[in-house]
Amino acid sequence: MLRGFNTAASGMIANQRMQETLSNNIANSNTPGYKADQGTMRAFPELLLQQMGGETIPTSSGGLTLPTQKELGSLNTGVYMQEAVPEFSQGDVRETGNTTDLALLHGDVPDEEGFLFFNVQNQDGDVRQTRNGNFTVDGEGFLTTNQGYYVLDDAGEPIQTDGMEFTVQDNGTLEIDGEETELGLSYTANANGMVKEGDDLYTVGEDGEPVVNARDIDGVDFTVQQNVLEGSNVDPARMMTEMMNTYRNFEMNQRALKAYDQSMQKTVNDVGKLG
Template sequence: MLRGFYTAASGMIAGQRMQETLTNNMTNSNTPGYKADTGTLRAFPELLIQEMGAAAISTSQGGFKLPVRNIAGTLNTGVYMQETVPEFSQGDLRETGQTTDLALLNGNLPDDTGFIFFNVQNENGEIRYTRNGNFTIDSEGFLTTNQGYFVLDNNGHPIQTEGLDFTVSSDGTMDMGGQEVLLGLSYTPNALNMIKEGNNLFRLDEGDAQNARETEADYEVRQKVLEGSNVDPARTMTEMIHTYRTFEMNQRALKAYDQSLQRTVNDIGKLG
C-alpha cells in the first residue's frame, strides 16, 4: 500500500514541475527570441514482484540447475521530471520599425541540431548567447540588450555606436557613417548543449561555439525586425489542462490510499 502511496505522490510532484515549465513558457509567449522548454518525464526503475509462498522452480544453465522464484509481475515505482530541454526552432518575425531591433533568420544549416546566436557579454564579462535582438543604445553609446549587457562584435568587443544611426546588412555588417563593424554571431552544431540562464541568455559548457562566418551555416540578419517566441499558446494551454487533470487523478489516488491507511490504524488496529 505504501508503495502505491509514494507512486501517486511522485506523479503529483512531476506534474507540478511540468506545470511550472508550461506556465513559464506561457508567460514568455511574447518575449522576443524566447525558446520554449519541453519537460521530459522518466519512470523510476521497475521492480520484479515475487509470488509469495510459491515453490522455487529450476532451470538449467551451463550444466547447472539454478533455482528461480515465480515472478508475479512488475511494479512501477513512479515517475519524475528528468530535465527540461529548450526547443530550438525559428520564431515568427515581425516588423517593429526600430533601428536597434535585429532578428536572425536561419537558412540552410550544416547540422540538424545547429543554431545561430548573437554574442553578448554578461555582468561578469563572460560571453553568452541569445536570440533576443531587442537591443538598445545605452547612455555611453554602446549597443546593449534591454538588461544592459553589451552586444559584441566579431572580435568579442562591445560595439560603440557613438550615438550614430546605423544600418545592418543581411550578413551582419553594421555601417555607422562609413565605419563598418561586424556583429558577433556564433554557430553551434548541437544547440541541445546550450544551457538556459536568466534574461533569455544561453551558455555553453561542452565544446565551443564557432564563428558563424567561418562555417557553412546559411543565415540572414534583418534590421527593424524581431524574432518572436516559438511558444504555441494554444498547444501550451492544452498541455497545461492535461497536466492539471493528471495531477488531480494522482491526488485522488493519494487521498484513497490515505483513507485506507486511516482505517487500518483506527479500525483494524483497535484492541478488544
C-alpha cells in the same frame, strides 16, 4: 500501500513542475526570441517483485523444506520531471521600426540540430549567446541588451555605435559613420546542448557541442534584418491544452493518494480494533 503513497506523490510533484514550466512559457509568449521549454518525464527505476516461499519434499526423516522464489513482475516506483529542454525553432518575425532591433533569420545549416545566436557579454565578462535581438544603446554609446549586457562584434569586443543611427546589412555587418563592424554570431551543431542561464542568455551544457564563429563554418546561411524582431516560438493554444492535460494528471494522482489515505485510515481504525 506505503509504496503507493510514494508513487502517487511523485506523480503530483512531477506534474506540478511541468505546470510551472508551461506557465513560464505562457508568461514569455511575447518575449522576443524566447524558446519554449519542453518538459521531459522519466520513470524511477522499476522494482522486480518475487514471491518467497518454500516447498516440502518427503524424506525418510520426515521431510525437507526447500526455499523457492516465484517472479511476480515489475513495479514502477513513480515518475519525475527530468529536465526542461528548449525547443529551438524560428519564431515569427514582426516589424518594429526601431533601428536597434535585429532579427537573426536562419537559412541552410549543415547540421539538423544546428542553430545560430548573437554573442553578448554577461555581467561577469563571459561570452554568452542570445536570440533576443531587442537591443538598445546605453549612455556611453554601446549596443546592449535590455539587461545592459554588451552586444559583441566578431572579435569579441563591445560595439560602439555612438548613437542610434547605424545600418545593419543582411550579412550582419554594421555600418557606423562610414566604418564597418561585423556582428558577433555563434553557431552550434547541436542546439539541444545549450542551457538557459536567465535574462535570455544561453551557455553550452556539459555534454553540448561548443559554439563557433558562424562565419567560419561552411554551409551556414543566415540573414540579419534590422528594424524587426523575432518573436517567441510559444504556441499559446498548445500550451493551454498541455496545461489542462497536466492539471488532469495531477488530479488523478491526487485522487489515488486520497484513496490510499482512506484505505490506510480504515486499516488503522477498523481492522486494528479486531485485535
